[in-house]
Amino acid sequence: MKIHEMPIPNHLREAYLRNGIEELYPPQAECVTAGLFDRKNILAAIPTASGKTLIAEMAMQKEIAEGGKCLYIVPLKALASEKYEDFSGKSVKVGIATGDPDQRDEYLGRYDIIVATSEKTDSLIRNKAGWLKSISLLVVDEIHLIGDDSRGGTLEMVIAQLRFQNPNMQIIGLSATMGNPESLAKWLDAALITSEWRPVDLREGVYYNGAIHFHGTERLLETPKKDDDLNLLLDTVNEGGQCLVFVSSRRSAEAYAKRAAVTLKKTSDALDELAKRIAKADTTASGKNLALAVKSGAAFHHAGLPREARSAVEEGFRNGDILCISSTPTLAAGLNLPARRVIIRDYQRYERGTGMNPIPVLEYRQMAGRAGRPRLDPYGEAVLIAKEQRDVDRLFEEFIDAPAEDITSQCQKENELRSHLLALITSGFAQTADEVRGFMEKSFYASQKSVHRRLDKNIEKTLAYLEKSGMIEKEGDGIHGTLFGALTSRLYLDPESAMMIKDGLAAKNFTAFGMLHLLCMTPDMFRFYLKASDEKFVDKILKERSDELLLEDISEEFFAAIKTALVAEEWISEISEDSICERFGVGAGDIHAVVENLRWLMHAAGRICHEFASCCDSEMQDLELRVNHGVKEELLPLISLKGIGRVRARRLFDRGITNPEGLMAAEEHEVVSILGATIAQKVLEQAGRRSAKKSRPDREEEEREDVPTE
Numbered sequence: 001m002k003i004h005e006m007p008i009p010n011h012l013r014e015a016y017l018r019n020g021i022e023e024l025y026p027p028q029a030e031c032v033t034a035g036l037f038d039r040k041n042i043l044a045a046i047p048t049a050s051g052k053t054l055i056a057e058m059a060m061q062k063e064i065a066e067g068g069k070c071l072y073i074v075p076l077k078a079l080a081s082e083k084y085e086d087f088s089g090k091s092v093k094v095g096i097a098t099g100d101p102d103q104r105d106e107y108l109g110r111y112d113i114i115v116a117t118s119e120k121t122d123s124l125i126r127n128k129a130g131w132l133k134s135i136s137l138l139v140v141d142e143i144h145l146i147g148d149d150s151r152g153g154t155l156e157m158v159i160a161q162l163r164f165q166n167p168n169m170q171i172i173g174l175s176a177t178m179g180n181p182e183s184l185a186k187w188l189d190a191a192l193i194t195s196e197w198r199p200v201d202l203r204e205g206v207y208y209n210g211a212i213h214f215h216g217t218e219r220l221l222e223t224p225k226k227d228d229d230l231n232l233l234l235d236t237v238n239e240g241g242q243c244l245v246f247v248s249s250r251r252s253a254e255a256y257a258k259r260a261a262v263t264l265k266k267t268s269d270a271l272d273e274l275a276k277r278i279a280k281a282d283t284t285a286s287g288k289n290l291a292l293a294v295k296s297g298a299a300f301h302h303a304g305l306p307r308e309a310r311s312a313v314e315e316g317f318r319n320g321d322i323l324c325i326s327s328t329p330t331l332a333a334g335l336n337l338p339a340r341r342v343i344i345r346d347y348q349r350y351e352r353g354t355g356m357n358p359i360p361v362l363e364y365r366q367m368a369g370r371a372g373r374p375r376l377d378p379y380g381e382a383v384l385i386a387k388e389q390r391d392v393d394r395l396f397e398e399f400i401d402a403p404a405e406d407i408t409s410q411c412q413k414e415n416e417l418r419s420h421l422l423a424l425i426t427s428g429f430a431q432t433a434d435e436v437r438g439f440m441e442k443s444f445y446a447s448q449k450s451v452h453r454r455l456d457k458n459i460e461k462t463l464a465y466l467e468k469s470g471m472i473e474k475e476g477d478g479i480h481g482t483l484f485g486a487l488t489s490r491l492y493l494d495p496e497s498a499m500m501i502k503d504g505l506a507a508k509n510f511t512a513f514g515m516l517h518l519l520c521m522t523p524d525m526f527r528f529y530l531k532a533s534d535e536k537f538v539d540k541i542l543k544e545r546s547d548e549l550l551l552e553d554i555s556e557e558f559f560a561a562i563k564t565a566l567v568a569e570e571w572i573s574e575i576s577e578d579s580i581c582e583r584f585g586v587g588a589g590d591i592h593a594v595v596e597n598l599r600w601l602m603h604a605a606g607r608i609c610h611e612f613a614s615c616c617d618s619e620m621q622d623l624e625l626r627v628n629h630g631v632k633e634e635l636l637p638l639i640s641l642k643g644i645g646r647v648r649a650r651r652l653f654d655r656g657i658t659n660p661e662g663l664m665a666a667e668e669h670e671v672v673s674i675l676g677a678t679i680a681q682k683v684l685e686q687a688g689r690r691s692a693k694k695s696r697p698d699r700e701e702e703e704r705e706d707v708p709t710e
């Protein structure tokens with residue numbers, strides 16, 4: 001099928017032809033035959049790099065030309081930006097939905113394509129964004145994540161709610177290969193397209209004792225000089241290729257990059273430049289290691305790195321300067337960085353309770369699928385490393401020849417159900433218990449097996465929990481959300497978190513550390529694992545500061561929350577990132593993740609406090625500002641000025657200027673010497689207005705200076 005035959009706008013056709021895209025790939029052609037342009041629902045479960053984005057883009061552009069509006073759901077924020085870039089500049093208006101969870105973002109309604117994560121879409125539904133009703137085409141990227149442990153429930157409910165609101169909406173699901181695509185297709189009322197076709201040939205094999213064993217053939221490496229995992233790298237590099245190496249932990253990723261750097265010893269100006277950029281972006285020990293490895297052509301990549309360092313690594317790899325990246329498996333799904341050879345060195349993962357387990361086949365396939373750059377590599381290779389001879393056959397069986405796992409609905413889980421049922425009720429999707437059941441009967445969960453009895457029971461139990469928590473009220477047959485329930489749902493909180501916050505606020509005297517710890521205990525907060533070496537400072541807290549804590553417990557989460565709250569406390573005490581990383585053994589990216597998570601929870605807790613426990617309203621406002629900016633309390637008056645972040649505020653404070661009035665009283669040249677002319681002028685103007693009004697510092701949106709973002 002030729003591009004010029006497609007019923008898409010001319011400008012798009014021409015853009016494709018300019019990029020050398022003249023003919024559809026076979027799975028793309030199958031989607032067209034199945035009714036892609038006739039508004040039929042499609043589920044394309046096809047390998048990475050087989051052109052899924054193009055399928056969606058053609059359908060969206062046709063839909064827009066006919067007056068429609070499209071929503072494109074992705075699993076990660078980073079992917080949202082990537083897709084936003086992909087779709088922009090092609091005569092359609094593209095918007096990206098980011099921002100706080102309790103906003104409607106009505107401005108997004110003016111775009112033709114809106115790119116959003118599933119969580120953001122969920123919160124837009126809860127906040128009743130009007131434009132959602134005009135979505136006529138929904139694309140769900142990585143739709144197999146419906147089966148994902150932590151986020152699958154949200155994705156499922158988002159799809160179900162959008163379908164409920166817009167019954168005529170076309171749905172296109174894009175997915176990796178999975179075990180049971182038929183059942184997902186059935187739920188979606190979609191034509192199923194499955195294929196093993198790939199634009200670059202993929203060879204999958206197992207390395208053992210100097211040779212890669214493929215089905216039927218083997219390839220001997222030159223006389224091995226180093227360890228297996230380095231020999232495989234050198235072999236690829238000698239042939240002009242690059243490698244991605246998947247290992248099981250951050251520490252292993254860093255260690256591999258270090259060894260690879262020593263082996264590769266590449267030098268170039270471009271690498272020196274990249275290393276400088278990284279050293280500047282991440283001044284922690286881990287950042288220094290990365291910069292050092294990158295100087296010699298090797299890098300590692302994991303969620304502990306700040307975003308700027310990660311982008312530098314990705315860019316260096318795409319340009320061919322960096323020859324190998326070692327990475328943790330969690331990044332396999334998000335990282336769009338194809339390489340000639342993918343080495344899957346660690347195919348087991350430690351899980352609490354059960355120890356080391358093989359990774360899912362689905363995950364193996366996503367890693368292997370990164371092998372081979374279309375139009376650049378003659379072929380791609382995915383190689384597992386066997387430790388013993390007898391592992392060779394086993395690895396073929398367990399991964400290469402194994403079918404991918406079935407995906408299952410996550411909506412049977414208690415926490416998923418309580419959050420989503422509350423949202424159904426407060427957003428008006430269901431106003432009686434029967435309507436709740438009726439809605440859930442159309443879920444993927446209910447479609448998977450005959451679960452009615454269990455489903456009914458779970459719904460009943462969950463509704464009872466929500467009623468007891470004061471989030472919903474029953475009146476005859478009717479159910480409606482209370483003020484507390486509606487607020488919880490709009491704030492995008494797990495009802496359990498909202499309860500913990502409300503109870504905590506009523507329990508004891510407010511302390512910043514107690515509140516941080518409470519938030520770190522909620523199911524909505526990410527927590528650090530506790531290492532053996534952490535126990536001493538956790539013990540110290542329990543001995544010396546337990547009266548500050550709002551909760552009592554002896555669970556592992558409780559101790560992990562102490563560690564996480566301590567990291568947050570150091571952040572709001574202006575301790576440098578380097579020192580925090582060193583003391584707690586975490587990465588700069590982890591601190592950013594904690595801060596980002598806490599910002600949202602502090603905002604939510606502030607709203608709950610305002611409505612239900614106004615006694616510590618001002619303490620909560622101050623703490624929210626401190627978390628947002630990473631400052632001690634003494635800097636708050638300065639922080640309220642636009643353009644002043646933690647660094648500039650500290651500089652002013654240390655020179656004796658402690659508030660807007662102090663700024664007005666200071667000599668202008670002194671302020672200029674601290675802040676530079678432009679910022680000084682802006683700040684003095686504001687301070688002048690402020691001191692004229694003598695108002696309390698407000699919460700104007702600040703100009704970002706040095707606050708981490710993720």
Ligand code: ADP
Binds near residue numbers: 028051054
């Ligand atoms: P996927 O989303 O399936 O991983 P992408 O949509 O990102 O794959 O496509 C991978 C690459 O293939 C992109 O660079 C894209 O431009 C290119 N591509 C897609 N379809 C075609 C085609 N029919 N002919 C040539 N190149 C194509």
